[in-house]
Amino acid sequence: MYQPQFEAMDREGLQQLQVERLNTTLRRVYDNVAFYRASFDGAGVTPELRSIEDLAAFPFTLKDDLRSAYPYGMFAAPLSEIVRVHSSSGTTGQITVVGYTRNDIDMWADMMARTLACAGGTADDIVQVTYGYGLFTGGLGVHYGSERLGALTVPISGGNTKRQVQVLKDFGTTILACTPSYALLIAETAEEMGIDVKGLALKAGVFGAEPWSENMRRQIEAKLAVKAIDIYGLSEVLGPGVASECSEQNGLHVNEDHFLIEIVDSETLQPVPDGEYGEVVFTTISKEGIPVIRYRTRDISRIIPGECPCGRTFRRMERITGRSDDMIIIRGVNVFPSQIEQVLAGIEGVAPHYQVILGKRGSMDTVEVRVEVAQDTDFDEIRELEALQGRVRGEIQSALAVSIDVKLVEPKSIERSEGKAKRVVDMRAEQEGM
Amino acid sequence: MIEQLSVFLENKPGHLAEMTRTLADAGVNLRALMVADTADFGVVRIICDRPHRAKKVLDDAGFGASLTRVIAVEIPDRPGGLADVLEVLKEAQVNVEYAYAFVEPGAAAAVDIFKVDDARAPAVLEAAGMSVIGPEKLYEPDDSD
Numbered sequence: 001m002y003q004p005q006f007e008a009m010d011r012e013g014l015q016q017l018q019v020e021r022l023n024t025t026l027r028r029v030y031d032n033v034a035f036y037r038a039s040f041d042g043a044g045v046t047p048e049l050r051s052i053e054d055l056a057a058f059p060f061t062l063k064d065d066l067r068s069a070y071p072y073g074m075f076a077a078p079l080s081e082i083v084r085v086h087s088s089s090g091t092t093g094q095i096t097v098v099g100y101t102r103n104d105i106d107m108w109a110d111m112m113a114r115t116l117a118c119a120g121g122t123a124d125d126i127v128q129v130t131y132g133y134g135l136f137t138g139g140l141g142v143h144y145g146s147e148r149l150g151a152l153t154v155p156i157s158g159g160n161t162k163r164q165v166q167v168l169k170d171f172g173t174t175i176l177a178c179t180p181s182y183a184l185l186i187a188e189t190a191e192e193m194g195i196d197v198k199g200l201a202l203k204a205g206v207f208g209a210e211p212w213s214e215n216m217r218r219q220i221e222a223k224l225a226v227k228a229i230d231i232y233g234l235s236e237v238l239g240p241g242v243a244s245e246c247s248e249q250n251g252l253h254v255n256e257d258h259f260l261i262e263i264v265d266s267e268t269l270q271p272v273p274d275g276e277y278g279e280v281v282f283t284t285i286s287k288e289g290i291p292v293i294r295y296r297t298r299d300i301s302r303i304i305p306g307e308c309p310c311g312r313t314f315r316r317m318e319r320i321t322g323r324s325d326d327m328i329i330i331r332g333v334n335v336f337p338s339q340i341e342q343v344l345a346g347i348e349g350v351a352p353h354y355q356v357i358l359g360k361r362g363s364m365d366t367v368e369v370r371v372e373v374a375q376d377t378d379f380d381e382i383r384e385l386e387a388l389q390g391r392v393r394g395e396i397q398s399a400l401a402v403s404i405d406v407k408l409v410e411p412k413s414i415e416r417s418e419g420k421a422k423r424v425v426d427m428r429a430e431q432e433g434m
Numbered sequence: 435m436i437e438q439l440s441v442f443l444e445n446k447p448g449h450l451a452e453m454t455r456t457l458a459d460a461g462v463n464l465r466a467l468m469v470a471d472t473a474d475f476g477v478v479r480i481i482c483d484r485p486h487r488a489k490k491v492l493d494d495a496g497f498g499a500s501l502t503r504v505i506a507v508e509i510p511d512r513p514g515g516l517a518d519v520l521e522v523l524k525e526a527q528v529n530v531e532y533a534y535a536f537v538e539p540g541a542a543a544a545v546d547i548f549k550v551d552d553a554r555a556p557a558v559l560e561a562a563g564m565s566v567i568g569p570e571k572l573y574e575p576d577d578s579d
Contacts, residue, residue, distance in 0.1 A: 373442060373498050380440035380502040380549070382470055382477050389474065407474055409444050412496040 002117035002149065003110065006257045007312045014313065017257055018052055021285035026058075029291050032076040035065060036293060052260065055283065056271055060294045063096070066236060071097040077288045087135040088235045088334070098137075098235050099289035105144065107286055111241030111255055112145020118244045118253070119204040119229040121175050123150030126201070128168060130178035130186075131209065132158040137239025138209055138332075142177045145241065151175070158182070161189040169200055176205040179332040180212040180220060180228070184363025187223035198225035206231045208240055209332040212319075213429065217249075219363075230319050236295055237282045243317050251304040251316030258286045261317060262294070263302055274303040280317065328358065328424055330402045331365050337423040340369060343395045349374050349388050353414045356424045360431035367404040369396055375411040435503040435556060436569045438547065439480040439488050442498035445471065450478065453497055457482065460491040465572060466536035466547065481506075481536070481547060483573045505556055506572060508543040508565040509535070516546060522562040528552040545572075 001007050009017075026047035029036040040047060043059045066074055075082065082099040100108065116127065127146040131138030139157055146153040154171055156164065158178070164186050167173065176183060183205055190197045202224060208231035220228045232252050233240035242259055243252035254261045262271050263278040272278045280299045284291045304316040328335050337356060344350055351372040359366040371392055378384065385408060393406040443449050450469070457464065457480075466481040482488050485501055492499040509515040516535070523530060531549040538545060545567065548555070556566050 375493065375498060377442070377498060377500065378440075378502070379442040379477055379498050379500045380438075380479070382472060385442070385475065385477070386472060407444075408442075410442060410496060411498045413444070 001310075001312065002114045004311075007114060007253070007255075007314060009257070009313060011313055014256060015052060018260060018285060019049060021257075022052065022055065022260065022283065023048055025283075025285050025287070025291045026293065028288070029076050029293060033074055035069060035074060055260065055262070055294065058294055060269070060281065060296050061292050062296055063236070063298070066096040066292075067094045069096075070094055072099065074290050074292075075099045076291055077101050082289050084140075085135075086137045086140070086235055086239060095135075096236065098239075101288040104287050104289045107258060108141060108238055108241055109144040109148035111238065111258065112141055113148040114145075114255065115206060115229075115231050115241055115244040116142075116145055116149050116151065116175065118246045119175060119206050119227065120247065121146075121149055121151055121204070125149070125151040125174045126154065126172055127151045127175045127177060128154045128156055128164070128171070128173040130156060130158055130164060130176060130182060131240075137233070137235045138177075141233070141239040141241060142206070146177075161185055162193060165190045165193055165195055165197075168197070168202060169195055172201045174201050174203050176202060176224070176226070178205070178207065179209050180207040180216055181210065181331060181363050181365055183207055183220050183224060183228070184216070187220070188362055191223075197223070202226055204229060206240075206244070208232055210329045216363075232317070232320065234297060236292055237284060237297075238287070242282070245319075246308065246310040246312060248308055248310050250308070251318050253308070253310075253312045253314040254317050256314045259284055261303070261315070264296075266300070272302075274315070275305045277302045280320075328356070328426070330358065330367055330400075333400065333402050335400050335402060339399050340396055340423075343399050344371060344392070347388075347392060347395065349377055350392060350408075351375075351411065353412075354423070355414050358424065358426045358428050360428050365428060367402065368407055369393075369404050370407045370409045370414060372411055372414055373408050436481070436506045436547075436567070436572055437485045437501045438504045438549075439482060439485050439492075440500050440502045441478045441480065441492060443476045443478055445473075445475060450476075453478065453492070456491060456495045456497070457488055460487060462488045462491065465538075466534065466545075468534040470532070479532075479534070479547075481572060485573060502549065505548045505550060505559070506567045507546050507548065507559060508567055509546050510543050515544070519546065519548075519559065519564055522559055522564060523548070523550065523555060526552070526554065526558040528555045528558065 030040055030047040039059045045057050081101045083102050084100045085097050087095045087097050129142045131142055133139030143155055204227045206229050217228045229245045231240055231244045233242040243254040245252050260283040262281040264271050264281050266279050280297045280301050282295050283293050299320045301318045301320055304318055351374050353372045355370045357368040389406050389408050463483040468479045470477050489499045507519055529551045533548045535544045535546045559566050
């Protein structure tokens, strides 16, 4: 345990700490962020609580609220105190920007050091950070945590899988940090290169940024001979480091000394008791740059009741099983089908009718976008049809930042539905490991 | 120039059969058919007796079809028959995008279909003594049903 004084603190002391920090945060956002001042005033709530339960009276914050505050409108600290920004990995049109003060960066490093310690990490470890570095929170988030822990940090970033394998072997990496699907690709690539990963020093992996199944965990653990730890975070709340599994691998301990978790009923938006499923809502209680109050993540989960044998007293969130809206996650990137619609609407020769087929080739997500050719197309021109196909692929790829295949299909061949169209067919679970 | 039907088809089993059955059910008689394909889709080119009707039927059935103007030339059944035609086009610097041939039952000549990029081509061929045939020989030109 990296910070047992917090991670294993008694619940009563924790609640006291939470109320103090929450009140400071509420006051901070009320005084510094126009959005919160208006929203608190509108709901008739005052930024001073006696107990954590009182938070339920406060209004929610939505992704759209962050989006419309682009780029700095939600910051609760002057830009002179902000030392870094990141942004969400992918959204409908507008990205959201999050800012960190020096204290935020410091806290974040602690959170990620905790996460790596959850995976058994110590200063003796060699951590290969295969998450992307840049505006995405993954790379730098893990990087600072690894350095904070005192581990040897390899900032290799994503991509070039053969080099990843070579470094894994030559540098003696003991902990790998990447998306679960990339972990499997690394395993497969090592196999093709004739390198026996199981014989290497690698002992654990911290995997996140996309939902994955128990089945996939077993595959990763078997192929890489590691303990695979599920980690959770989102840029709006922090980035990686919001919650992490411990060695028990039964739910993710939420860092409750910095983040309050609520589970609310998706319909009524009322908090539900521990154990029941609902939408995950987070409130940050120590962040300065961009605190969020009751931020609706759209992720569906529940609190796992009971104590964890690991000794941490922070409550555990069950691994994410679904999203409450139609966002899909492809290779760690958030994608909204409406983005595809937007692209198609701007291209002549195709109808805005499409379907996204998600599959698995080996361990990697595959995406095929089926697009209807407009009825008045000149079908004799194969080269033009191929050029159209290439153009659609290129434009969708640049809008989504994910590589995809495009298949042109006949006019009217995509099933029309009344009401909500079935835009996404997700075959990944069936094809996993094929 | 005659009208050829060009139909867009996804590569999937039974699809060509489905399309030709749709035409058959509408009483359309096919004279020639050529499939050009890519990795992901195919384009079927068809000479038939009632191209306008065929297009309408296919549109209604949800296929993607268009009419394309191509040249039909009768080619004598002897070695060099096709080469002679192509040489005339070459002299006139007419580029041939694609070509295919079919034989009418009982005929002494084959019919070759050319898609070219130059509207002068029929006149060039006729001036060279080639037998360019019009729609009346192949289908009902004023087909409006």
